[in-house]
Amino acid sequence: MYFQLAEDSLSTPAPAKLDARATLRGGLPDRYLTPDDIADMFGVSLETVYQWRRKRTGPPGFRVGKHLRYDPADVRAYVSQRKITDQDAA
Secondary structure (H helix, E strand, O other), X not given: OOOOOOHHHHXXXXXXXXXXXXXXXXOOOOOOEOHHHHHXXXXXXXXXXXXXXXXXXXXXXXXXXXXXXXXXXXXXXXXHHHHHHHHHHO
């Protein structure tokens, strides 16, 4: 039996790095977010992200060993809650 492979099936491009802000707009990424991702997503400094964590005012994070990570679903829920809170205050 004769099989022919498509040319593009042999040369699949490497996946591009996800834009952190696109995480809130698109589907869930296949990885947890880092503090750098959160800072980039919200346009704040890394120190602000760590202050949010200490004050428990930002999106909830969790530790994996010594590394801080954020679940994109939790970040999305945090943004939704902030929108509702801000609409109620206005």
